[in-house]
């Protein structure tokens with residue numbers, strides 16, 4: 230069984246409510262979204278035309294791509310509005326003492 234390893238990304242106070250911020254973690258471009266009172270980690274890449282999602286507006290759990298306006302649910306990456314059709318990747322996230330940590334290998338196939 231593969232052990233889940235969490236990587237430190239940022240402090241919760243670094244990301245205001247309703248905002249998002251991108252971080253490079255072990256070569257993964259990860260967007261942390263502060264939605265309602267929770268934090269979510271998604272890949273910082275729109276599945277429509279591969280634009281960065283950073284700076285996209287948020288409406289509750291919905292993240293809107295700044296380029297053409299596709300929207301995604303930050304909880305599971307599912308598409309909520311076109312022109313995108315494919316979901317975006319999400320990452321497991323936990324908060325420990327105000328520290329946001331994400332797991333990068335959770336979807337890796339076990340050896």
Ligand code: FES
Pocket residue numbers: 275276277278279280294295296297298299312313
């Ligand atoms: S690149 Fe995001 S909607 Fe087109």
